[in-house]
Amino acid sequence: MKNSLTRRRSLLLLGTTLATKACTTPASEAAVRSESPAPNRPDWGRGHENQRIADRKDGTFLNPIFSGDRPDPSIIRDCDTYYLTFSSFDAYPGLFIWQSTDLVNWQPVGPALTHPIGSVWAPDLIKHGDRFYIYIPARSKNRKSIYVIYANQIDGPWSKPVDLDLPDHIDPAHAIGEDGKRYLFLSNGDLVELSDDGLSTVGDVEHIYDPWRYPDDWDVECFCPEGPKILRKDNWFYMLTAVGGTAGPPTGHMVIAARARSVKGPWQHAPNNPQVRTTDRSESWWSRGHATLIEGPAGDWWMISHGYENGFWTLGRQCLLEPIRWREDGWFESLGGDLSTPFPKPLPSQHQPHGLPLSDDFSTSSLGPQWVFYDPSPVEHDRIDLDGDGLRMTAKGETPADTSPLCVIPGDRAYEVTARMELDPGSRAGLLLFYNSGLYCGLSYGPEGLVMHRYGQERSRPNDLDAGLTHLEIKVRNDNHVVTFFTRLPGERWKKFDVQMEVSGYHHNTAYDFLSLRPGLMAAGKGHVRFSQFRYKALS
Template sequence: MSVLQTYTNPVLSGFYPDPSVIRVNDDYYLAVSSFEYYPGLPIFHSRDLIHWEQIGHALIRKSQLDMSSRQSSQGIYAPTLRYHEGVFYLITTDVYGIGNFYITAEKPEGPWSDPILIPYGNIDPSLFFDDDGKVYVTAQNGTDVESHIIQYEIDIKTGKALSEPVVVARGDGGVWTEGPHLYRMKGFYYLTCACGGTGSDHRALVYRSVNPYGPFEIMPHPMLTHNQLPNHPIQNLGHAELVEDAEGNWWTMFLAVRPVDGQYSVLGRETFLAPVTWSEDGWPMVDNNEGTVQFEMTVVRSDQNAEGNLFDEQPLHTSQVGDAIASTSGSGLTSWRDDFDEEQLNHRWAFIRTLQAERVSLSESPGQLTLKGNRHSLKDAEPSLFIGVRQQHRCMSVTTELCFAPDVDGEEAGIAVRLNEQGHLTLGIRMANGTRVLTAAAVDRGEVSILSEVPVTGERIWLRITANEWEYQLNYSNDGTTWWNTIAHAAAHIVSPERNGGFTGALVGLYATGNGVDSQTSAFYDYFDYKISE
């Protein structure tokens, strides 16, 4: 028996772009891009495609990934997740690093193998296992309007190419034909890819052929786009992945953006879900400027798949802080607090490029997170000490209790909102000319602005950053309960990629720095509280 079920997009909010999804029996698994953040490639699990629980990261060891020299929005680009004969495969690109590679695991939560390199392609590689035992890599190649899709056969044990790459698609005349996925279904090989860049002209194209190398015919119009709906609240739709559920219904997971006033989004590119219908002549269809992809979606689901969220927030510890990050909870649609009383860090936390385990501790002061800053600040291209979680709501607040008594000029620690080196906000205690001050600062287009400073006498202070669609408020309290002082305001667009570039969204978190020298003073954080206010 079927029932109507309503769900809310995005199904994975915040900076979780380039979704790749598979079904294994009654379970669904999802991987997303991570760019310069470590650990790399978050992995999620679901039983209904709507409610997602993170179960780990695929890249957790230096032998898999060394991004210490990567710039922001470099690192790990769009992955493709696949499953074949009891093995999970995850193929991706380390941009400006080792290039295209894949890793394998017996379980989606890992452990995952070290990289197996492949020889051809630029970005966005995908794997396809054909019924005759052949394995194909489909990948983007070329640049801009010359961007196209290539395909070749590999030995899945070694990554060695068994054929020369063949061009199988050149897009529809737009820029950046990329993000390819090859499927075999309904008597055809179907090839999906993105086109138009990741902005407002973004779209998903579909091709089909009776042979894996084509020739491919292109569907006359995009499968998915809002590129002619400038006033629609959901924009930049594309990079779509197809998946069939256990009842034979087809779906697509794709990235999209929720711009504020049609201008910017600090949340970045998020993961959305929509049903796929098939035309009479055998083409998959989602939304070609019809506006049917909405925040509130109503779909037909069986009783088995319409029971709501199947998961509670239960921590799943996997390893020590120095090796990986533990795994908990769902898609981030709730308020959340970390009291730092576990032996491992919660899976939500991410570092810039590398962990710096010697400067991060949960044991130096049990029940607190201890950070000891290096010489780099958030405006430096080198790895600074920042630990953040993805901002997943336009209206929210983050609060922490900080104990920090710097003795050396330049030492600083506090709370921050980070997009990249060009755009971020900080609120922290800093030693300046022998005096401790609470400093609110903004970096916009690389230029530093001190928004406000007040003297600090004690070692303990409560810090809070509150956000709405248009601005952030930077606040502090001397006791954390009775009175909060607003020290500064900053425009939200400062931490949006539309303003300051890149492919990511904002992270909110904690930082420490020596501003030119390694800090000798530890900063102790008692908790981190993320609270929805919308």
């Protein structure tokens, strides 16, 4: 068992300098494949509101460790605590940070990015010295670049974004070179030096690596080298890169590896590339990529990545964890297989809560951490008023496409969401399943009566509700892509809407944007809508 001093000398992950306080390592608990789930035992554990979680409470876990849209994971270890964030794309507040001690169960810390800079792609969370940084590729209508924010504590306050003026690259990865200088690895095998404070670049971007190329007869989306992640171990720099395209065919995305003695190379391709790849569309997880190596709490090693669940592109790219082993030749290999069966937890004896509730009665003075706006304006939060008696939202736009709906991220194959709403004259309130401004479905009510939203289009319905209605509840059931709507007036029973929908095609391969299908609240037209209750319930 390595002591803490040895770990600090041997491990430098993504440019992270471990804190100076002593770090302890529990006795090693080897990670090997578990048996298949026992008969009559649910595959996943269950957490808040019956949401599925990876921890099965029997010492094992079943992927995903984060269900729902958690793409491009960026992870660091700071002593005995792990911190993790994901791409947030068009959702704000963005770059939500989570913490864990066992790599399986994660508790919320809070969002790091509150100043909109566009659509946020694969970030890199690091700690250098006593300061945390996140390097952020972002695209807006007027600007494409890489930014950085920083904080002295993981829970903030985080700085405003600093533009590094790197318009031609995405997916940065921070590292400390063999010369002690700070660098950013970039997409397409490029590298740029950073200043000592990490807040500006030094010199020009250099091309230092040509990624390993897969056979031409493989089904992929594109070559697209992206998502480099760097580990320094035993005087080697190990680079993990995603190639094959993020979506497209289920077999496209993959993880490759290379190593070098210097950040500038020369780089050697791993003899066992690709490290991870979906080889058949019958597998449980598709398009696996954007991987990072991390030392576990018991001294063993793990790979964290993302992938699409077979048949559930609508849930977005979900976060995956699998054990790896280091070989005698200094390379590593995954032990995860197709991730369809459980593994022993890195710390089997620990049982901790995971995730957070999605339901909200809006009784607090600030918006809950489960909520994010889609493509908000810089002053979107000015639309929100929480007075202890519900969420009062100022109306915006006319259809879901231009209302910046307020959304949560589901991780279940089947669930129900319910919203209770009170309308001002001239306003329109709705409950949606929202992918992006061109693809959504839902039901709303306003001055023109009921409107059905389908395929990103609007269709008015004959109004069998009372004219001047001000109070209404809407329920949406998404049961393995079959969507059913219900309405209820105060004191009455639920009434099923007469049109049902099938939404398995509401995803990136249909409408681009790398997003997921999310329940959302809509306030359009004029005036305000008050939401007094939102309920989420996973259906087993």
